[in-house]
Amino acid sequence: METTKVINKTMDLEDLDSDEAKSVIGELNALIRELRGKGLKISSWYGRFDLSGHPRSREVINRGHGYKPLEDAEDDKNFPWFLYWEIVWVTMNAGFTEGQSVLDLGGSSSLFSYYLASKGLDVTTVDLQERLVRNADLVAMRMKWKLKNAVMDIRRLELDSQFDHVTSICVYEHIPLCDRIRVNERIRDLLVPGGRFSITFDYRNPSRSARIGSPRDVYEQFVKPSGLLVRGNQEFEDNGKNYLLFPFYYRDKVLWAYKVQAVLRGRVRLREFLKTKKSNDYTFGALFLEKP
Numbered sequence: 220m221e222t223t224k225v226i227n228k229t230m231d232l233e234d235l236d237s238d239e240a241k242s243v244i245g246e247l248n249a250l251i252r253e254l255r256g257k258g259l260k261i262s263s264w265y266g267r268f269d270l271s272g273h274p275r276s277r278e279v280i281n282r283g284h285g286y287k288p289l290e291d292a293e294d295d296k297n298f299p300w301f302l303y304w305e306i307v308w309v310t311m312n313a314g315f316t317e318g319q320s321v322l323d324l325g326g327s328s329s330l331f332s333y334y335l336a337s338k339g340l341d342v343t344t345v346d347l348q349e350r351l352v353r354n355a356d357l358v359a360m361r362m363k364w365k366l367k368n369a370v371m372d373i374r375r376l377e378l379d380s381q382f383d384h385v386t387s388i389c390v391y392e393h394i395p396l397c398d399r400i401r402v403n404e405r406i407r408d409l410l411v412p413g414g415r416f417s418i419t420f421d422y423r424n425p426s427r428s429a430r431i432g433s434p435r436d437v438y439e440q441f442v443k444p445s446g447l448l449v450r451g452n453q454e455f456e457d458n459g460k461n462y463l464l465f466p467f468y469y470r471d472k473v474l475w476a477y478k479v480q481a482v483l484r485g486r487v488r489l490r491e492f493l494k495t496k497k498s499n500d501y502t503f504g505a506l507f508l509e510k511p
Contacts, residue, residue, distance in 0.1 A: 225456055226451035229459075230422075230502045247334060260358070261329070275473050284497070302330065305331070305419040320384070324345060326344045326388060332366065335386075344369070381408075381414070385416045391441075412510060416508040421502075423501040424463075427485060427486050434455040450509050462502050462503075467487050469495065470495040
């Protein structure tokens with residue numbers, strides 16, 4: 220009896236140990252070197268250019284207790300291994316083929332969209348940040364890639380064409396729940412028959428705005444509204460490993476202003492204000508769907 224490959228799952232550092240994964244990692248490192256050598260900018264895993272790397276910055280704290288970079292990582296300050304996992308896992312399981320069209324939601328100037336374009340795919344990105352879109356246009360021109368970029372809210376996609384793939388790398392947890400469901404209802408129309416929807420997202424992030432923390436959540440928010448078929452294992456698999464820390468729970472008074480902001484925005488309840496955590500509390504997940 221053939222065993223179904225487990226691809227719909229939470230992140231695991233060991234996923235990067237295979238020869239195929241190491242090959243993609245090598246290509247990502249080379250791409251970063253090439254772009255930096257040409258003076259071209261890449262958006263970091265936080266959606267900004269050139270992070271400070273300060274040990275008390277939110278993005279460093281977000282990496283969690285005991286974070287260690289990948290060996291030979293080209294620029295861990297901006298691209299931690301979590302981002303590599305997302306790109307590697309989607310690349311290995313989405314089934315991209317040179318010449319295919321891809322719509323990447325929220326990925327202008329991202330390492331992921333650049334990587335797809337560098338592999339000969341016809342990539343379109345949409346993003347709210349005009350600076351990222353303008354930069355991506357410059358990079359596309361300089362690299363002579365098939366990479367188009369537009370300032371657009373993914374909750375109001377105004378696109379006439381269909382795509383072989385729709386992708387998104389850790390964007391959905393930032394969209395209100397009701398809106399993300401409406402976006403996923405639209406995805407089916409954006410795919411050609413047999414087209415694929417491949418995404419990553421925060422999983423078990425304790426922020427009240429994230430709300431993706433169980434296989435049922437994954438089904439109700441992505442599979443059911445999209446009407447697409449699940450590829451690989453039918454139920455999302457949670458390995459129970461936590462790699463990231465929600466910065467709100469960091470044990471340092473430097474983040475008190477952030478704590479106040481998080482409470483006022485409804486991301487955390489007031490009763491949690493003084494709570495800290497000695498261990499990591501969430502991870503990333505990936506899901507792969509297909510249009511019949």
